[in-house]
Amino acid sequence: MYPLTTYHLHQIFNKLDRNKDGLVSIDELMSLLTRLNLHAKRAELELLVGDDKAFNFFDFLFFYQTLNNIIVQEDRDQIKEGDLEFVEDDLRKAFGVFDLNGDGFISDEELRIALGRLGLWDEKSCGQDCMQMIGVYDTNSDGLLDFEEFKEMMSMDSLESC
Template sequence: MSPLNTIHLHRIFDYLDKNGNGFVSVDDLMLLLERIGINVKRVELEQLVGKTTLDSIDFLFFYQSLMIKGNNNDDIVYKVEGEDEILERDLREAFRVFDLNEDGFISCEELQIALSKLGLWDERCGQDCKHMIGVYDSNSDGLLDFDEFKDMMLLTFQT
């Protein structure tokens, strides 16, 4: 199970859509990103989003567009100069959001806290937390290091 699957993304969207009009504004996205420790300028986010509000489908597409598309098949692969370096930097930034004590590992407790901040945690997730880590914990130490986190993110979001 991925920390951010479609169900979770819909829950995030519903959380951000406070007035229930079916749209999330760029300002709402900025608040969410700031809340999880990612600072972005409004102009940059507007350019990335391409509009001032997103419906739920646009929100899912926006999220997916942030992830690397393609795999080793004949799928379309979007390449940008310096993409690998950008991806590595973005993954390290995301890792720091979860590695709350900055020890270089994500524990079950840290995962729970980060998911709570995103509004994705409920009591049913308690056992899933250990499972989420266990799926990608290649050395079976009960923690995710950066390389394991990176593998999880790249495998989870490939199409």
């Protein structure tokens, strides 16, 4: 997967920080997880966030890196040869989330809209970033991601570089 840079993480942090106090609260974090259809208990998040009940940007970076390392390791541990068909099925579903017009390709515009709907980027300001993200895995240089390119982007080898 295309690694998120500190710049991208700062943009996400600013989007999550709805009251602009320089902190991401548990409520703000739960709002993101809900939009991503991930469910976490408040008590679990409180353990991760600590006594302050909110992240500053540097805590947020550490949180992201820690979760990313855990997820990559869990994914690696869970995938067995017989599970590959399930993984591909899940990837097709994920691909469909971004392929908004159903043409079998993800354009930079579709990526921008999908990320905007998730509240991860301002739909108007991430156009160049979205083109760059697609460009990293666009092996045939057509400006679009097909399913095979998307699959490569989501592969374990790519996730390890995050």
